[in-house]
Amino acid sequence: MRDDASWDEDVRLAVFRAFAAHGRAPSAPELADAAGGSLAVAKQALHRLADAHHLVLDECEHVVLAHPFAAKSLGFSVMGSHTLWWGGCAWDSFAIPHLVDGEPEVLVATRCPGCGQPHALVVNRTEPPEGTQVAHFLVAAARMWDDVLHTCGNQRLFCCESCVDAWLAETGQAKGSVLDLVTLWRLARGWYEGRLERGYRRREPGSAAAYFAETGLTGPFWAAAAGV
Incomplete structure (x- = not known):
């Protein structure tokens, strides 16, 4: 069974690589794909990543900053x-x-x-x-x-x-x-x-x-x- 850290890294990479390639945050389906098909798991990972200062979320759980993007x-x-x-x-x-x-x-x-x-x-x-x-x-x-x-x-x-x-x-x-x-x-x-x-x-x-x-x-x- 995968642990939180493993999901966090997959979601982190999905966020940064979407910004790098397309100039935007990943869509909800793209986030879900990175978290084994679960948007709920992806959102949990996003909050942990925000707590660790990898990215910044707004009040709607959207990524607004993923430095340098x-x-x-x-x-x-x-x-x-x-x-x-x-x-x-x-x-x-x-x-x-x-x-x-x-x-x-x-x-x-x-x-x-x-x-x-x-x-x-x-x-x-x-x-x-x-x-x-x-x-x-x-x-x-x-x-x-x-x-x-x-x-x-x-x-x-x-x-x-x-x-x-x-x-x-x-x-x-x-x-x-x-x-x-x-x-x-x-x-x-x-x-x-x-x-x-x-x-x-x-x-x-x-x-x-x-x-x-x-x-x-x-x-x-x-x-x-x-x-x-």
């Missing part, structure tokens, strides 16, 4: 040669070409929250995109899962740091961490490695902090907690 707009569209995705945030949008084998280059489109300027960047696996834009991360690493939709909605691309400062002044929020495009690309490059494969394991705090440090992100903001 999103089921709704959080400020980024990511267009490949064959698939169009919603990117969960700046970090996730830059990660998609590194994760999806058949899409080595994508067009990431967004608007600056500070001034509304549209931005479109070609992101690939080979080298960081050129540009003077910056990413601003509002929520520190240790608190990212407190309200992950809020966190992702506030990992955005701005024209420059002055646009970040203007947006913070307008919204009354404290400054977080500002990354140039090279650092953002390095952060995204290997963070989700193996997520589409069986047996994927999330990083523990120590390995997460070490990964951040390798990309040049250190200090209290990037001190990782369990579940990052």
Whole structure:
């Protein structure tokens, strides 16, 4: 008899592979197929996966986030040669070409929250995109899962740091961490490695902090907690 962990992994793979291939969450029949024909078993697995921070469910038990993929707009569209995705945030949008084998280059489109300027960047696996834009991360690493939709909605691309400062002044929020495009690309490059494969394991705090440090992100903001 199969245990919960075995069903969880089958359902997890069904979710992530549907997003990767089609830019959407799996349908109810697809979820049921992954759980031996039982939608009830699939939904139980989804809740366990959400509790373990593999994905995010809404109040109707629909998958809304399966990093780096999103089921709704959080400020980024990511267009490949064959698939169009919603990117969960700046970090996730830059990660998609590194994760999806058949899409080595994508067009990431967004608007600056500070001034509304549209931005479109070609992101690939080979080298960081050129540009003077910056990413601003509002929520520190240790608190990212407190309200992950809020966190992702506030990992955005701005024209420059002055646009970040203007947006913070307008919204009354404290400054977080500002990354140039090279650092953002390095952060995204290997963070989700193996997520589409069986047996994927999330990083523990120590390995997460070490990964951040390798990309040049250190200090209290990037001190990782369990579940990052």
